[in-house]
Amino acid sequence: MDIGYLHLIVEVSVTVYVFLLGLPVLVNQIFLPEDLRRMSKRNYTGGTTWYMALLTVLLLLIVLIVYFGTGHASSTDLPMLGLVVTVLFLLMLSITLWFLYQQLIRSQGYRARIIEIIRKKIRKKYRQTGQLDRAYLADLEHLGVYSKRGLETQNVIKALEDVLNQALENEHTSFDSMALIQVIETLYRSVANTVEPGSRANMVQVLTIYKSILMELGSHSSLDKEVIFGNATRKIKDCTTKIARTSLKLEYADMMPLVLNVLTLIPGSSDKLFYIGILALENNHYQIATNVLAEIMDRDNIDDFTINNYLGLIAHFYFAGPTARHYATGSLQNHGIDISKEVVQKAARHHYALSDFVTVDRLEAMLAIYPAEV
């Protein structure tokens, strides 16, 4: 081994160093989608700084060893110097491979890595301040919206679930209700958005989380927390309905029992059930529509609000074909509801106040022909 080899290693190391420094930027530009690039700009670097620092140290070592070594070492020491700089050079390459493996291949790649970083930052901030950081949650939401259905979205959902668990565990000490609402909203946006809607499994996962939140809130309910819980449950009600709407568009009708299951845990959900029922009828999903009609009236506290929504849906059934009309008539008899002028007009007034003129027209049309049907 001669001195030329040592100089060659230094030259190659400098060249490789320059290339490797640029590699993350190259990967960023070529392979990463826009949403991840945006996250990179927000300093979720995932250890890039450490990686670069380590490469610099190794290069400096190689240069210094060759510079001082060749000046002072005897010819018998040259093979040892050659071995050392070769090992350091191989270490540079190995660290690069390890870094790429960690960032791009392991744990679903760079996206999962960034999600994990944000999750840890939220948890850390929560431990320090007792509050969920909205900015980090917004970043998770952004990733959720742009994540592809399946595993990518699942990673975001899992991170949000973890954050949620931490918040609910400490719910009795200090509780950030607005952040809880933001988590609920972020979960919904991750699976029911127009950019990259989630898969059926993603939606089921979110609905299961909603159900567990409702149960958790239910078991801690107290008068002073009524407002907080009320806001959170209302948000879950809205988000569940929106997920139901998206799932119907995507033909995930088979997850609808779970939607109904979540909504029946929330008192006063008949308005949302009414909406889902109409959507189902419009899309000829009669199985869902009948399930919804059954669920509206299947709860203990049946008030005017529930009756108004039930009758509204009955009116839509009434004009959805002879068999649907037959089913609606059977449902009315089953629940012992008499179609009187007062009851129907009351329901019509309710729907008129909500500008739901189609339902009002159908209620009045039903009233006009109902006695003859019976």
Add this chain to the structure above:
Amino acid sequence: MNHLKVLWVEDNADDDLYNLTSPVYIDGRFQLDIAINASEAYFYLNKRVYDVVIVDIRIPPGRDPIWRKKHEILLETDDVNSNRLGLELLRCIFDNNQQQPTLRIDQNLSSRRYGVFTVEKRDELEPFFRKFNLEDLKYRHKNAMMPHTALLDFIEEVSEELESRVLG
């Protein structure tokens, strides 16, 4: 009209839920709640009163730390039965001498109003049923070839006596 209140504990939401529940809804005689894991089942059983409870044997623990712990213990001791949390649920209801009072369920139902709807063979469950005097427990085997009305039929079978009283 009084509807019979039914809780169905079933985790296999992917395949069965939609097809099996629809006939129950359309039938109109039952008010159905669905729990997809042990934590949810425990929640429902402590919050609401049911006329009929249908339990699957292999269910996941869900979020409740107590059920998660139970599941971990089962995993450590016996791999085959680690997902048999349905049996643990029944144990909570029918074992009066149980050591974990935190998991007590005071659902005032006789064993006749419980049904086990599972892929497990009855023979495998018999020792458990005998131990807790649950020989009256209704059982139905779940399989891929069952009709979509299987759940409705089974609920009818379990609630046979009740229906004549409540609905009649």
